[in-house]
Each structure stands twice: as structure tokens, then as C-alpha cells.
Amino acid sequence: MRPTRVLGFVLVAALLGVWEVAARTGLLDARFVPAPTTIVVAWVAFAASGQLLADLLATLGAWAQGYLIAAALGVVLGVVMGLVPVLRAMLSTTVELLRPMPSVAIIPIAIVLFGLGDPMKRFVVAYAALWPVLINTLYGVRAVDPVLLDTARTFRLGPLRSTLRVVLPAAAPYIATGLRISTSIALVLVITAELVASRNGLGYFVRASEQANRVPEVYAGVLTIAVLGYLLNVLFVAVEARALAWHRGLMRTEAV
């Protein structure tokens, strides 16, 4: 470990220290910027009351369900569009028009269709998380080495088996990129949906605390969301590294 790596943690500790002192001495208005220790106390109360777990589960549930829908739909659509030129030609214009639309624009439609509950959140998450998976899968499928497809044909693999056993594994690194991008987008969207219109979840907790002027709770909620985002990111990178280890191994062998 480089000696300078310690610097970063010193900086974080120093910032927290300055914040604490400034809030305690009144340099920062503690009504709006409570001291870090006050926030931690609020967080412990939030956790101890069981509220944290309930909101966390609500957020994670909508996140996971919407994400899984998007992943399944995106991979299937991406593979089909990648393998069937006519379908690709038919859908390309619609996809190109919808994709640059800021995904949060779907929230009002989702509210009209589903009200304020979990289905609305799931729909919003699924819609937003769909595009990265779809586009990356499509690119991955189109980047498959034709020799692999020819080889599959030589072995008389049918279309279904060659898709499952040749196309999907070959496109896997692209698909993984799409899936990783979508994890963070899905989290942004579920939090947004909860902030804008919802009755449960971490986003709702933060928003409701802000409106009720329970300031330390606002910060405790944001802290929870930040840690959640961090952990999901770490988790996905670890899963990806493990799932694609064979691919890196293959690439290394070929490079030699």
C-alpha cells in the first residue's frame, strides 16, 4: 500500500472533524446542519425503531423487482434484435427515440397508471433500467465472432441451443456492462419515485423528514441511501468479477 493512500482517509476524518466542531460551536447553523454525531444518534434511533428495516426492504424490493424485469426483458429483446435483422430494423427507430428521453419523464405516466404504490416504483425502475441492458446486449450479440456461429452450425446446434450456448456466453461481458450500469440507474429511479410520490421507502423517509423539519433524520436517511448505493456497487463488481472470470481467463489464453 502506497503511503499516500492514508491521505484520503485522513481527509475524510478531518472533514468530519471540522464539521463536528463547526456545528457544535455554532459556526454552522445546527438547525440545518446538525453535527455528525447528532446524525449518528438519529440514525441509531431510526434503525432501532424498525423503521429503517421496513423502508430499506420497501426500497430494495422495488429496486430488485424492477431490475429483474428490466434484465430479463432487456437480454431477451437484445438477443432477438441482435439475431433477427428484420426485427432490429423495425424497432430501431422507436428505440432510438425513446432512449435519450430522460427516464424520470416516465414517472407521471406511471403514477397515472399505477397510483402511488409499489407497482408504480417497479414500473419506473424497469423502464429506466431496460435501456442499458437492451443496448449493451444488442451490441454484444452483434459483436459475436462469426466463426463461433459458424462453428455452432457445423456442430448442428439448433438456433435455441446456439443462442444459449454460444451467443449468450460470447456476449456476456457486454451484457454484464449493461447490467452494472442499470443497477445504479435503478437505484436512482427508485429513490426518485419515492421522493416524488410514494408512501414508503428510504426516499419517502427522507422527503417526509424534510417536510416535517426533522433535520437529523433527513441526514440519517441520506446517509443510509449513500451506504446502500456504495454496497450495491461493491456487490455488483464482485459478482461480475466472479461470473466473468472464465472470460478473462479465455482472453488471457488467446493473448499469449
Place this chain on the structure above:
Amino acid sequence: MADVLPRQDLTPPAPLPSEGRGEPAEPGAGTPPSFTGKGAGGLGWAFWRPALGVLTLLAILALWEALSRARVLNPQFFPPVSDILGTFVALWQNNVFPGHLATTLWRMAVGYAIAAALGIGLGLVMGRWRAVYDLFEPLVEFLRPMPPVALIPVLILLVGIGDEMKIVVVAFASLFPILLNTVEGVRGVHPTLLDVARTFRYDEAALLRRVIFPAALPQIMAGLRISLAIALIVALVSEMIGATAGLGYFVLQAQRGLRIRDMYAAIVMLALLGFTLNWLFLLVEARVLAWHRASTGQE
């Protein structure tokens, strides 16, 4: 502790990531994404391919129109496409859209500009000097994966629901893709370039400005493009949560007031806006990087 953070976490991985929207996983992601690649052969395919896409879109819209008119789709939730387009035109003519559009664009532009200046500046320094990178890495690593919209309630407490809140949250959200891509770009500068610059006795400032920055520019542009999409999304969310003007405010108010046609018209407006911004960015990028393509093409 620091070693727990996987390296590829901070650096954009090889198939270029794009945290905004699902950009193609292509190295040097400046190229406009399109699905049009190799054709399927056969006469007239070059014509039929784009035509087929447009026809399919028109068919979907026609089906929507018909189902809504026939009341198979509830017209309260899915008004006929022609009605939505009529409302869209009316909102432009009544000067409703121009005002909200200008408000949104202004907030977005200021926040984005701050993020660009800060991200490129800090990114150059962090990419050039390891110690500076180490100084900021844990902070960046922790803040980056946080959904930036979560900051909006905090900012409302701190500065109210005015323009400052929106500008700060847009700047915060747009910062990280620009910063990380700049760091990557600086690190990826070919050592030969640095050696040549040293041979010419460039001082550090000249080196950064005249060698490192241009060499890192393609990657910096990739970060700027990702952030453009993010800036728009975050500006809209901030307007949905606390605002009295702007397209995000308008679209949510339309939904709450059950002005469904206004709502759909605003969503069409947002789709057009996203599309146009992306297109404009690609134009600028093509121009800014023209020299780069020319020089790498010759190699």
C-alpha cells in the same frame, strides 16, 4: 480497508461505461450509436431498413390512436396521439413551453458548466499526481455511488427551493462521470508524448495544457456526454420535488391536476429535448475531436 475497493470500481472499465443511459459498450464512445451496421443482404435493404423502423413507429402510434378513439384504451389515461400533438403545439403557441424550457435549460447549463470546470480541473490534477488522487479517492468512492437525487431534500433545507438547490444538485451529479473519465484519460496518455514534451522542455503547466489535456480529450468528452444526460435527469427531478417553474415542475403538476394531455405533451417535449441535446453534443464532439480522428487515422 482501501484494498477492499476493487480497482476497476473507480476506473471506467474497458467496455466504456456510461452511467447515464445505456450507451453502446464501445471503446472511444464518441461515435453516435446506431443499430445500422451490416445489412442482411438482398436488394433494397438499404432503403427498407430505415423505412421499416419509421413505419413500425407510425404503426404503433396509429394503433394507439385507433384504440384510444375506440375506447379500448381508456382515453383518460391514453388520450389519442393526435390530441397530444395538438396540445403540444398549443403549449408552444401559448408560450407555456418556451418559458419552462428556458428555466430548466438555464439551471441545467449552470450546474453542468460548474461540474465540467471542476471535473476537468480536478481530474487533470488527480490523474497527473498520484498523491492528489490518493487524497480524494476515498471521498469520491463513497459519494459517487450515491443516488444524487437523495441530496435534494438536504439542499432544500440548506438553500430552499430556489435555483441554487437545482444548480448544486445538477453540478454534484454531473461531476463524477467527468472527473473519473478525465482521470482515466490523463493516465492513458501515451508515455512517448510526455517524453517528447520533456525533450522540448515544456514546464508542467504547458505540459498539462498542450499535451495531456488534448490527449485526454476523447475520454473527457465521453464523460461530458454521460453527464449531459444525467444533468437533464437531475434537473427535472429537482423541479419535480421543489420548484415553481421548469419542465419537471410542469409535467408533475399536469399529472397532479389530471391534465393528462398536458402531461403527455410535456413528456413528448422532454423526449425531444433529450434527443436534441444528445444530437447537439455529438455535433460539437465531432468538431472538437476532428483533429484527433485525423491524427489517429494517419497512424
